[in-house]
Amino acid sequence: MVEKKSQKIGVYVCHCGGNISEVIDVKKVAAEAKKISDVIISVDFPHMCSELGQQMVINDAKEKGLDKVVIAACSPQFQGPTFAKDLEKAGLSPYVLEMANIREQAAWPHYDNHEKATEKAIDLTKMAIEKARKDDPLEKGELKIGNRVLVVGAGIAGIQSALDLADAGFKVTLVEKDPSIGGKMAQLSRTFPTEDCATCILSPKMAAAGDHPNIDLKTYAELQDISGFLGNFSVKIKHKPKYVYEEKCVSCGLCEEKCPVNITSTFDEGLSKTKSIHLPFDYAVPYKYYIEADSCLRLIHGGDTCGLCQKVCPKDAIDFNMVDTYEEIKVDTIIVATGFDIFDAKEKPEYGFGKLKGVINGMQMERIIVKIAEGVILKELGKKIAFIQCIGSRDKQIGRPYCSRVCCMYAIKQANLIKKMDPTRDVYIFYIDIRAFGKGYEEYYNTAQENGVKFIRGKVSELIEDPDTGKVIVKAEDTLNRQMIEGEFDTVSLSVGVGPNEGTQSIVEMLKLAKSADGFIQEAHPKFKPVDTLIPGVFLAGMAQGPKDIPDTVSQASGAAARAIALMNQGKYYYDPLFAFIEKDKCNGCELCIPSCPYDAISMRDGKAEVNHVICKGCGVCISYCPENAIDMNLYSNEQLLVEVKNAVADKGDEPRILIFADDMTSYRMIDSVGTAKMSYTANSRVIRTPASGRVTPELILRAFYYGADAILIAEPEEISSPYKTSFKEMMKNYNKTLSIMKEVGIEEERLLALPFVTVMLVKFVNTVNGLNNLANKLGPIPKDKREKLVENLKERLFGVRNE
Template sequence: MKIGVYVCHCGGNISEVVDIKKLTASAEQQSEVAVVRDNAHMCSDVGRNLVLEDIKKHKLDRIVVAACSPQFHGKTFMDIVEKAGLSPYVFEMANIREQCSWPHFNEPDLATKKAKDLVSVALAKARLDESLSRKTMPIGKRVLVVGAGIAGIQAALDLGDAGFEVYLVEKEATIGGKMAQLSRTFPTEDCAACILSPKMADVPANPNITLFTNSEIEKVSGFLGNFEVIINKKPTYVNDQCVACGVCEEKCPVKIPNEFEQGLTNRRAIYVPFEFAVPYRYLIDESNCIYLKKGKCGNCKKVCPHDAVDFDQKAEKVELKVDTIIVATGYDIFDAKEKKVYGFGTNKNVITSLAMERMIVHEAEGRATREIGKRVAFIQCVGSRDEQIGNEYCSRICCMYATKLSQLLKRADPKKDVYVFYTDLRAFGKGFEEYYKRAQKTGVKFIRGRVAEVNEDSKTGRVTIKAEDTLARQIIESEFDLVVLSVGMTPGAGTRQAAEVLRMTKSPGGFLQEAHPKFKPVDTLNDGVFICGCAQGPKDIPDTVAQASAAASRAIRLMNKGVYAVEPITAVVDEDLCSGCGTCVSVCPYEAVKTEIKDDKRVAKVNEMLCQGCGSCSAACPSGASQQHWFMNKQLKAMVGAALGEEEK
């Protein structure tokens, strides 16, 4: 065995603390070490070539690099080792930057000693490394996109345009998501419907996209390149003969609050979600239809000239096979009833910002739904940055949409008194600060203080806000005609359901967890599953669209070559030791282990395609039969031994 040890200075990050000479001298003393070198930047082209040439010249068969975290440059060096013709898994990394020079900068001697120990540990492991090789598997070009808000639409269009086969699944009867409800979009004030509806229309026009609306993902099994999906297509009770002529709607006797309009107007039990819905087709709301509940009425069926109403429609299960999955399940607005001090739900003059979006749309179209009034107050951070209701995070969009709504109101009627009560005003995006300035110039009054309570005058219905102006240090107690709650984002029911069906990890706020916050922002810990938009965390439309395109391109990266490499770091079962107890099966989060009968004996069997190498089964196995490649028990023992300074055997 010939081991090469390479010590990096990291341009002083390491060498200013760790004594490189002492470290290389100590490494040279270790058994089987053939070459020891150091370089200012091991990751540079010069450093990489040093390793490459040494492997060829000295016939090295194990490589240890003492540098930064393997999270940072592990892959860099593995690629070099592989390029030299070795298995990339005969490589080890000793982290002497994050674990030595940075934390122990004021104790150079001890940092040097620790660096020596870490190199010994890496050497102990390297000596026992197996020549594992990456396997390649064939992969197709089919993608499931879950959720058809702006994120899902963008990802589906990018993939469809690139020639991939897309299945776009939406739980609502139309695509478009929350963006379809907005009036205008900050900071450019484009009308949301005007910029969204062409994109929505592009979806059915794209030959590579198959759209499932009114449908939910019921089950997902399998793995990257081989996901099996069951979609539950709920009945709409209207078939595709419908031309949306609207005759049925006129005859429907049911009137219920329209959820798209936030209850500002009513709709019938047979309805089109909104005027630019895709698909533009009627559907029957089964929980409110008299015929479906009681077997009476049926007016719509009687009057439909196209025989499109079909009360016998049943839910359908559609089975699909896909190679990758993009989750774009979005958010729900915070339920303002939870914040009792603001009186939402009991006071009709306290509304949500989403209702205000709809009111502005109606007002602009000359069909106002209700009086806005002269004095309007916006309350910021409702459901955000509030540990009392359990949401620690900032929803990121509320400052800017309040800035938008307030100035739209003020500009439409300069006589209005518009106030925004904020905690901190965060105008961080491109053009946001300028847009905030424009609102101030328009005459919107921004008051720094979180509203403590909203009280209602039971006679007049007018509302009084109590807050401290924390800049003027005055207590404000003032009456308003309308109070708008700038509600934050919560991971919606769709996102919670997707997390469950796809067994995804969640971040502390309940949004889906990315694989790495900086370098893998749209990947997840499940291979082949990507996330984008507000399912990952609160964000505005530009960020959502950017992330959706990023998720599409990450999915394309996996599928485009037609084959993909599989990490060989998987669990491995010693069948002689295995008693078939099934403990591993119960702890595996990826359903990668099953027990089977082999030579009359029950043993555990690992599906190497599904196994993510998390190590849960190895830790849980009572007999030590389940181990993990690259982290075999004998390697771990050798590493602990080296760390404790035991003699090598």
């Protein structure tokens, strides 16, 4: 922190058209500010945010050579960005602006006490001036971003994202673990509720992705590692051997004819046979043969075994010596579209999947229906068919309490398709609740009812087979009639739910993404950033983020592409220089800070810690971990917070003083709202803004008491809505640490509170602050000797005795 010896500070006190000046003596505020050293201008003005007001600031900054600007007006959340731009126009750093929030924090909540409101406004302005004095003229962070995107997974989500990006001119690498793109949708019969054939709508998109000049398709490939960050991700890709040269193979099929090894087809969910060398499926992209290594005689036994395919291949495209190959690419952004797995019904053995002949799963039903249309019978369905819903969904017994969102509709679709093929089949759907929430879904549900599909509200508990007839016995409570029903069925289809797959798990680990309780990837914000992750430049599409149907998947995929385009289109990425940094000369290399960072932004270099500024999100939790006080951060430096504290308590007189540390994202805004609502609370309070409450170190709290604070509230968002992963936990840790020292010294623990808030908890805030004020009044000030004791041997008390 380089503090200029002599600075020129301009202070502007706003009337806000009477909003402020009718309560606060703005002239007095300006006059008090003027008394402070280095303040060369201090004026009041009716409307600072008017064009005149803004121009005044710009002109003063230019003509009088201001170094720092303090505007005592509304909340920085409100007009802060406006004045920051003005500073840029004047050629100053936007970070030498401080706003004293005298409207939301003084004029409005203390409208009933002009004198105290004015006192508070003077304090707030002084705090802002002293903070400004220590502002560094920082520049915005800037990153160059290119136009390279990695799309992980080539199901419908990945294909849609890739096409949108490629059409917009970006260079896409589309990586797929299977030998063909298409994903699960390629296996489906028709799509609900329109019943258009899945292949017919998907295959043109697959072909387009295969041909697009801006898409580099990598099939049968897996990600090995991802490092780096936005604009500079390094991605290591493993190519599994197909044992067939794609560029040589003409898909003539001679190899498959000769191959002596029959294997069950995974594409047909085990219901048909294929050969060890085969095409992934009929309209695969790329449309090329490959060998499934674990079934090929030559690949298992080596030597001269078999090799028939190689002998007959007219293009010499088969090579048994292929091995894994690796490549490394650089990309600027990443879209994760790793998809899902269907629930393995064998995890619920009571339904006899894989054991009872008549029991199949929903995906097998899809394949059966597809093949019937082609005239192939994979399995006889028989006359009586039952669907059982919620297998692997809404079931805590197997750790899947969530709804899979597609099973009701796909079962209804399958039932409809069966009824259309043959109205004489007797079709039942056993369900808990039918969730037909999408556009046209309820109507489609009604179609099934009109087609004569029978809906029974009751979950089937287990399935058994009659050994004589081979039929499956289904027993359930008809919960709407409170009676047990029982019947024999030829086929029972388990409508299995969806869950995160292995690919999702591995990318979560590689990118250090957060997972939600259901195991899917956590989006940055469930409402407003549904396709972003907490990692800049990484976006989500499709089921990897949570269960969703095809329309939602495609929308989200386009959304993710748009988010990536918005970022890359600028060529540059600007960010506030809100990050921590290490003062190298103080760092002793103890590495305590490294595990404290929830984002892995701290690493060691040459025996000293170092913060990666792009990865760091500026929560400041690491600062409490440094026994050497070697960590500091921009915008909320140790010195700045301390000087704010000092000025907040300096003129308290005989009144108690309540300090509130409020996080920027939630609590500070909440306190603004209290002001806006003109809810009165004690004017003995002073608010200090922090990036997150994990930033409030025990040392800062103890020094605040030392300087004269009588009670302190640390306000933080509830854990689940915090933008910072560990802030809440760290706040509590610091809080407890501080309490134990207060206890040692004999200071009442009630003087310190650390509480979770959401932005609407206005009453809770008012009551809490007033409560602290009452308490402080009752207890009286903390005696000087105790205050002094609080800050004695701080290093030893906070970090234990250390061998120097």
